[in-house]
Amino acid sequence: MELLEYFYTQLPVGESYLPRKAQLPEASRINLHGVRGAGKSVLLFDHLQELDKERLLYIDCQDPNLRFNRLESGRIEEFCVKRDISLLILDHYYEAYLDILPDISNLIVVTLEPLETEGFDRVELFPLDYEEFLLFERGAHQGTSFKHFLKLGTLPVMARSTKSSTLVLRNFFNASFDPQEQSLLILMAIYQTRHITVNQLYTYAKERFRISKDWLYRTVKRFEQEGIVFFIEDVAQKGGKKLILFDFALGKYLTMGQPFITQFDTMVALSLIKHKVPFTTLGIHGYLLHDRRLVIPAPFESEESIWKKSHARFSLYREHGIAEVVIITVANQYRYEIQGISFEALPFYEWSILNDDELSPVA
DSSP: OHHHHHHHTOOOOOOOOOOOSOOOOSOSEEEEEOOTTSOHHHHHHHHHTTSOGGGEEEEETTOGGGSSOOOOHHHHHHHHHHHTOSEEEEETOOTTSSSSOOOOSSEEEEESSOOOSSSOEEEEOOSOOHHHHHHHHSSOOHHHHHHHHHHHOSOHHHHHOOSOHHHHHHHHHHHHSOHHHHHHHHHHHHTTTSEEOHHHHHHHHHTTSOOOHHHHHHHHHHHHHHTSEEEEOBSSOOSOEEEEESOHHHHHHHSTTOOHHHHHHHHHHHHHHHTTOOEEEOTTSOEEETTSEEEEEOSSOOHHHHHHHHHHTHHHHHHTTOOEEEEEESSOOEEEEETTEEEEEEEHHHHHHHTHHHHSOOO
């Protein structure tokens, strides 16, 4: 029991916490999961501050004291009975770390991927959306905050830091991924927003570093389950899906000379993903939503330029039953209509906040 006594006396202290949209429910068994760097442990620590510390047992499965000491469910259950523990927390847990999860009345399990075990209320935590990012800005001007968001991205560690953004991203990247995973992520960043198959990724990877096909397919699947990478279906073209990494600032850091449109395109896609909106891509023409709206990332294009393109693509819009086109810009705002299809341009910071309800999926 000596190891469990150690954990019992090492309850973590919460950092200064800024509210997130995701909250832990009132439930007996909770699985908090999400991509590394999303802020799961910080959310958890804030939740624990209001609870009776004498009746909590927090176990960090990445604690170095567990490297050569294996925990067993039976021993954990005995300790919880002995100490009258009302809540057990397993942080940084991974499937099959224990043969079976402890039979404790109240259990919170924090993982990268959702648990396959039944009986849990699952809460997925994404990195910051723009509205959450604004809480870290503490009253900064809207234009200044948006510039910061473009530079810093969605990771809470970036929003909190006062150091060089490059240094913080480097530390996060090196601490969160092993060298082989890093090589794969760099390759994915090169093909960010491009249409690609997993087999093509393997072909490009083996040209650059030693890699097995089984490892790459297995790791890509794990990255998808965690939310590190998304492959978006396309309704207009075959032969690959659009690749989106989980943070646009990290993608920029990993590649040299990534164009701004790639970062902006990723930012728009991630906003849709964060709001759990069903969508596909329409070739290179934008994101097609469940309600037949088309969302087009066009950061700097003028109204005249978009108007000409709208006429050129009008038959495509009709073919796919599009009733409304939303053009997402950096600052431009305008509206017009062509033969019953409405077109509206909105700055990203307005679209992502003012249209929060509209971005919610249909029940």
